[in-house]
Amino acid sequence: MAASIFAAVPRAPPVAVFKLTADFREDGDARKVNLGVGAYRTDEGQPWVLPVVRKVEQMIANDASLNHEYLPILGLPEFRANASRIALGDDSPAIKENRIGSVQSLGGTGALRIGAEFLRRWYNGNNNTATPVYISSPSWENHNSVFVDAGFKDIRTYHYWDAAKRGLDLHGLLDDMEKAPEFSIFILHACAHNPTGTDPTPDEWKQIAAVMKRRFLFPFFDSAYQGFASGSLDKDAWAVRYFVSEGFELFCAQSFSKNFGLYNERVGNLTVVGKDADNVQRVLSQMEKIVRTTWSNPPSQGARIVATTLASPQLFAEWKDNVKTMADRVLLMRSELRSRLESLGTPGTWNHITEQIGMFSFTGLNPKQVEYMIKEKHIYLMASGRINMCGLTTKNLDYVAKSIHEAVTKIQ
Numbered sequence: 001m002a003a004s005i006f007a008a009v010p011r012a013p014p015v016a017v018f019k020l021t022a023d024f025r026e027d028g029d030a031r032k033v034n035l036g037v038g039a040y041r042t043d044e045g046q047p048w049v050l051p052v053v054r055k056v057e058q059m060i061a062n063d064a065s066l067n068h069e070y071l072p073i074l075g076l077p078e079f080r081a082n083a084s085r086i087a088l089g090d091d092s093p094a095i096k097e098n099r100i101g102s103v104q105s106l107g108g109t110g111a112l113r114i115g116a117e118f119l120r121r122w123y124n125g126n127n128n129t130a131t132p133v134y135i136s137s138p139s140w141e142n143h144n145s146v147f148v149d150a151g152f153k154d155i156r157t158y159h160y161w162d163a164a165k166r167g168l169d170l171h172g173l174l175d176d177m178e179k180a181p182e183f184s185i186f187i188l189h190a191c192a193h194n195p196t197g198t199d200p201t202p203d204e205w206k207q208i209a210a211v212m213k214r215r216f217l218f219p220f221f222d223s224a225y226q227g228f229a230s231g232s233l234d235k236d237a238w239a240v241r242y243f244v245s246e247g248f249e250l251f252c253a254q255s256f257s258k259n260f261g262l263y264n265e266r267v268g269n270l271t272v273v274g275k276d277a278d279n280v281q282r283v284l285s286q287m288e289k290i291v292r293t294t295w296s297n298p299p300s301q302g303a304r305i306v307a308t309t310l311a312s313p314q315l316f317a318e319w320k321d322n323v324k325t326m327a328d329r330v331l332l333m334r335s336e337l338r339s340r341l342e343s344l345g346t347p348g349t350w351n352h353i354t355e356q357i358g359m360f361s362f363t364g365l366n367p368k369q370v371e372y373m374i375k376e377k378h379i380y381l382m383a384s385g386r387i388n389m390c391g392l393t394t395k396n397l398d399y400v401a402k403s404i405h406e407a408v409t410k411i412q
């Protein structure tokens with residue numbers, strides 16, 4: 001028989017975070033802990049369907065006026081408008097001036113991908129694949145691949161994490177911006193930076209915006225954790241809103257996977273802020289073409305849940321409360337872990353555990369220590385040392401703290 005036409009296809013490596021979860025599942029050790037997963041877990045270690053989501057799902061199921069017809073290519077209008085509103089704020093000048101538009105997307109990833117594809121086709125010239133795209137170092141690993149797959153050839157990193165001080169390398173970041181070619185694209189984490197859990201302060205954001213404005217750099221915000229950083233939707237949107245108030249044209253990719261717990265519904269939104277309505281409409285018309293050949297039109301369930309919740313003051317209040325429940329549990333796990341490590345006398349400083357925000361913490365464990373945690377302790381975390389704070393529970397905190405202590409004292 002002839003050789004397969006696929007004989008020359010190389011096997012791609014598995015995606016790290018999914019491989020980690022698969023390894024965790026196969027591990028038969030009773031003490032095992034999964035700190036690798038990128039999703040919220042309750043104190044019982046279980047996924048959480050937000051009570052407001054359950055309620056709205058039932059409302060949708062009982063609403064005989066709804067059907068399964070195709071949505072418009074750009075998505076459900078009430079979802080798009082409400083999603084952009086919580087990113088930009090009720091009083092946004094851009095909304096009032098009618099110079100925003102949006103695209104419902106398949107999760108935050110879909111929003112990034114549609115935005116990236118549009119920029120490659122139309123930004124800084126036509127099909128300019130040479131425009132530099134800057135991604136923070138480190139970043140969510142998919143940023144790089146999304147922009148590579150959209151056709152960009154010059155993907156660069158900008159300084160972000162200062163390992164020695166376990167905090168933001170503002171100087172390095174601003175320096176990279178000063179040196180970046182004009183019109184470069186910068187992917188900025190709107191809040192709760194993944195994986196470092198370290199965000200610029202408002203004052204630092206102001207410095208960043210000033211350089212970006214002067215150097216004509218394009219801000220592409222990725223907002224995957226609104227509400228998770230501080231527990232407040234408004235505080236977590238501060239940077240995006242500040243940039244809008246400074247007159248930037250920008251994109252903002254939103255994910256509702258984490259803050260609504262709608263991971264598999266694939267619901268996201270790409271907000272476009274432009275100089276005027278005409279610009280935005282032309283951009284949206286091109287995005288519509290991109291969506292048409294990508295997923296043609298988006299799924300409705302997640303968008304309906306989010307739209308219904310955001311449109312009703314009462315459901316909105318319930319949602320904010322649910323988000324706060326998640327954020328507060330993360331904060332509690334941070335302080336519990338830190339106090340355990342400090343009372344064990346674990347070498348090093350551990351204040352970064354409580355200073356970092358959002359779902360993740362960058363522990364500072366090196367790859368060998370991570371390997372020890374996985375092999376010897378059955379505690380799964382990313383090779384970068386990133387842990388998901390929601391993987392911690394009142395039951396496993398002591399075990400995890402003791403294991404980190406052992407890893408740090410035994411392995412250099």
Ligand SMILES: Cc1ncc(COP(=O)(O)O)c(C=O)c1O
Binds near residue numbers: 106108194263
């Ligand atoms: C920084 C960041 N951006 C985007 C996403 C994508 O989220 P979604 O699952 O909605 O595509 C994630 C998910 O982990 C993320 O951490």
